[in-house]
Amino acid sequence: MSAEAGDTGKAGVIVAQEDAPPMNKLSHAVLDDLLYNVVHDLLLKVHRDEKIARANTAAIKVEKLAKSTTDGTSTDPKPDVEIETDAAIYKDGKVMLKGNPLKSTKEILCPKCHLPRLLYPTDGKGAKKPDPGVIYCKKHPYIEKVGYDIYGQTWVAPGPGRGKKKKDQKLDPNDPSSPAQGEGSAKDRPSNVLSFPSATCPKCKRCILVTRLNNHMGGCIGNSGRNASRAAAQKISNGSNGGSQNNDNTPPGSQKGTPRPGSRGASPRKRDGDEFDEDAEDSDQPNPKKKKIKPNSLTKKVILKAKSSAAAANFKKDKAKASSMLNVEQTPDDDDAKDSTVQVMPKKPTPTLKGASPTKKIKLGAAKPRLPSPAGKKAKKDRDLESESSGTMSSPPPR
Amino acid sequence: MSARPATPASPKNYKVRATQPGQPMYGCEHLQRLFNQDQATTNTSIQHYRAILRSIFDTNPLVPQTSKAADGAVVTSLTPTYLCLQCPSTLTEDDRTKHGSKKSHRFYVDSRSGALYCQMCDDIVWDPTFEELRLKKIGTGTFSNRKRKHEELFETSDPVRNNPTYITSNTTIASCKSSGLRGIYNAGATCYQNVVLQSFLHNPILRNYYLSDGHSSSTCNVPYCLSCAMDDMFQDFYALETTNGYTAANILSGFWFSDRRAFDNLVATKEQDAHEFFQFLAEELHERNGDGKKPEIGSEHSCNCIIHQTFYGKLQSTTTCQNCSGVTHQVQSFLDLNLPLENLSHKKGKKTLSRGQLTLQECLEEEYVKSDKCEYRCHNCSSMQQARRQTTIKRLPNVLSIQLKRFEYKQGRNERAAKIDTPVQFPLELNMLPYTNRGRAISSNGHDGGKENYELARSCTYDLLSVVVHVGEIDTGHYVSYCRDGDQWFAFNDHRVELAQKSDVLNSKAYLLFYVVRSLS
Incomplete structure (x- = not known):
């Protein structure tokens, strides 16, 4: 605090009243000096960044110019030429500044890609329209806009209905129609509106929407979570009163994603129940997409099972599939087969697997009549299948 | 000015810094x-x-x-x-x-x-x-540092490495667009993971480690290795142009595959504690990169792994017997400093009537300057004695992580955990010298000043790096975080990244604080 100033500091902003007591004046002066220092430090920082960036820009420009004049021998990183621009001199491989780069240089070039930097955000606070004729460095100023992130992106609201639909679309990565549809909906939105992505579970290799990933992995890898308790509850109910799955109001089709090793082979009744519920669910499923996917994964599993274990309940399914591959003859039982075959066709690996040993499957299928499956239930199932099969077969696209 | 030493007759000739491409030789x-x-x-x-x-x-x-x-x-x-x-x-x-x-x-x-x-x-x-x-x-406080020696070493031993064309041909140059600023999608109640991952991603030591192939996922054979997942994540953040959020599937699967149980009650849908996840991740990464020993809580454990080099410091507790004045020292490693707010916020509340504000320094003082009474078995007296125990920091880590224990158990009819919402002021720049045993020695000696102390204080100066904030109740809520990139602060809310003002950061009710030592940056 200079003594002659008396009632104020260097900034001269915080001024005590004329008649203020000396301590009062002193404290005003100290505060004023501190304010000066704050502004000084801020200014120094901005000044440093800006001036160094401009000085480097001047250097980059003159170096570029030097290189372009000796284009024939451009392998030399330090061409022996003398070049002068408004801002800098290039001589003996060195760059010397001319004048103050803050005055002589107006733009800032990126030191990495040597393209001009965009100096204003393209949207939000302080935005300016960039010159469309200029290719800018890809590093843009960050955007400050309510509801948008620093890149000007925003996200589709993951509403409950939409979220579910998304999941269903992306359940099967091999299904050619689902990514196509994803693109279609993306086209409807502006490019800065993003949707939630999906990721593959490393254990079961299924594609899961990111918002469900933790839940899925908890069940798939960690063997915990909602599905575990549900599966346990179902096991209990299966054990106590077999064949009561018709009344089960939780669609087990939604749990099919989690492979439960051992459980299938051990309880053929449950297998049947699953199939039944699955089909029943499909019949009132308005979206054929879903239908395509579900039997797909189901049949795959079943085949694997049939190869490894001789679980009786699987024979019927396999036989049905195999016969539909070989002949077009339709038996009531083959409705089921048609159903699954039509859906399975798009997927490549499965048909080859099927075609590998049709005879074996037929043989296995022959054992079918001795199945211990509950007759009444089966009848009901066939009825259901008949009611829906014609539509499905004749027109696989929308119904 | 007399304080300035006279120019010594040094035979050394100072050199102007060699010219760099894209930079002028002189300032003006x-x-x-x-x-x-x-x-x-x-x-x-x-x-x-x-x-x-x-x-x-x-x-x-x-x-x-x-x-x-x-x-x-x-x-x-x-x-x-x-x-x-x-x-x-x-x-x-x-x-x-x-x-x-x-x-x-x-x-x-x-x-x-x-x-x-x-x-x-x-x-x-x-x-x-x-x-x-x-x-x-x-x-660093010095003009020539070890790094320069290291460079000189390289120059003589490996002339190839110094060739700029060698470097450019063997380095993948990231696009100007990739800045490491991306959100991480919430995979269903995983915001507690996202905030910790963000603070790791903006940790300069970990970043340099992973970006310089410290743990290369292409050569690691451990299945579902979390360190590989970290490596992939760092590559994705700092090398790709993508600005969309990141799906931390590998981290998540590594987390679920890990033998280590991060939480007692591990249910996918349940919200968890970010601090526990931080500890889990640190220990897991230590195991993947370190000496293989499991870090024991309460013991002195030194390891050269990246996690120990980054986060671990040492605490020394000194117990003085009130009977025979015998002193015992115990040294233990720490991953983070845990500061209870319970007592202090009550004390403050009584003193100022209004729900008072605390400062981080007050909390640190309570733990690492003041001593407390305890009972212990004295070897000299061979009996239980009253003792004074004092804990100070013996070695400061490069990245100091501080947990503000924002929870307490309410005594009374229904005993349950409650959250302490007392604001704790924390500085952008933190001087840790008073809480170290060297700082204590200085203050007890009484003399202040001198060149050494300035250097010591400088080596104990930390800059705020990231802040993890919990909003909501004790049992449910949401985690958000703030991280600094250069001088700019960013707010991370799952997949959303927004600009943040310093005042936003400093006014937040921090739960975890990460400070990086200044001499590194």
Whole structure:
């Protein structure tokens, strides 16, 4: 605090009243000096960044110019030429500044890609329209806009209905129609509106929407979570009163994603129940997409099972599939087969697997009549299948 | 100025910093003239600049802030003064011009920042040579550091490595667009993971480690290795142009596959504690990169792994028997400092009536300066004795992580955990010296000042790196975090990244704080 100033500091902003007591004046002066220092430090920082960036820009420009004049021998990183621009001199491989780069240089070039930097955000606070004729460095100023992130992106609201639909679309990565549809909906939105992505579970290799990933992995890898308790509850109910799955109001089709090793082979009744519920669910499923996917994964599993274990309940399914591959003859039982075959066709690996040993499957299928499956239930199932099969077969696209 | 040492007759010739592509050689034309006069001028200029920097950063600020006017009046000012580069005068801004025209000295150093002012440009000049010295002084306190030795070593042993074409052909240059600023999608109640991952991603030590192939996922054979997942994540953040959120599927699967149980009650849908996840991740990464020993809580465990180099420090607790005055020391490693708020917030609440504000320094003082009473079995007395126990920090880590324990158990009818919402003020710049045993020794000796202490204080200065904030109740809520990239702060809310003001950061009710030691940056 200079003594002659008396009632104020260097900034001269915080001024005590004329008649203020000396301590009062002193404290005003100290505060004023501190304010000066704050502004000084801020200014120094901005000044440093800006001036160094401009000085480097001047250097980059003159170096570029030097290189372009000796284009024939451009392998030399330090061409022996003398070049002068408004801002800098290039001589003996060195760059010397001319004048103050803050005055002589107006733009800032990126030191990495040597393209001009965009100096204003393209949207939000302080935005300016960039010159469309200029290719800018890809590093843009960050955007400050309510509801948008620093890149000007925003996200589709993951509403409950939409979220579910998304999941269903992306359940099967091999299904050619689902990514196509994803693109279609993306086209409807502006490019800065993003949707939630999906990721593959490393254990079961299924594609899961990111918002469900933790839940899925908890069940798939960690063997915990909602599905575990549900599966346990179902096991209990299966054990106590077999064949009561018709009344089960939780669609087990939604749990099919989690492979439960051992459980299938051990309880053929449950297998049947699953199939039944699955089909029943499909019949009132308005979206054929879903239908395509579900039997797909189901049949795959079943085949694997049939190869490894001789679980009786699987024979019927396999036989049905195999016969539909070989002949077009339709038996009531083959409705089921048609159903699954039509859906399975798009997927490549499965048909080859099927075609590998049709005879074996037929043989296995022959054992079918001795199945211990509950007759009444089966009848009901066939009825259901008949009611829906014609539509499905004749027109696989929308119904 | 007498404080400045006379120029020693050193045979060493100072060199102007070698020219770099895309950078001018000198700060301005006038400095160019100064450096091109002769070697002696260059030597004295650089020596003087170093001496001035030393007097600014290693002594009492009174010295550089005191100037002598032309009429002999000595004035100490709060605002910057200017130290002449060519003679030992300190001047005010007004006297600077007079001094210049009288002695034709043209260069002055700002007494608060060490920046160089050129009178002919009438502007601050950022000369590469001087600026390198200044930044080194601010950072490490020395002008030549180990790093330079390391470089010299490389130069002699491996000339290939020094060839710029070798470097460019063997380095993948990331696009200018990739900045490491991306959100992470919430995979269903995983915001507690996202905030910790973000703080790891913006940790310069971990970033350099992973980006320099410290743990390469292509050569690691451990299935579902979390360190590989971290490596992939760092690559994705800093090498790709993607600005969309990141799906941390590998981290998540590594987390679920891990043998280590991160939480007692691990249910996918349940919200978890970010601090516990931090501990889990740190221990898991230590196991993947370190000596393979499991870190034991409460013991002294040294390891050269990246996690230990980054986060681990050492605490020393000293127990003094009140009966025989026997002293026992115990040293243990720490991953983070856990500061309880419970007692302090109650104390404060009583004192000021209103729900008072706490400062981080008060919390640290409570834990690492004050001593508490305890009972322990004294070896000398061979009986249970009253004792004073005091804990100080023996070795500070490179990245200091602090947990503010924002929970307490309410006594009463229904005993349950409650959240403490008391705001705790934390600084952008934290001096940890008072909480170390060296800092304690200094304060108990009573003498203050001296070059060593300034250097010590500098080595204990930390800058805030990231803040994890929990909003909501004790059992449910949401985690958000703030991380700094350069001087700019960003708010991370799962996949959303937004700009944040310093005031947003400092006004947040922090749960976890990460500070990085200044001498590193």
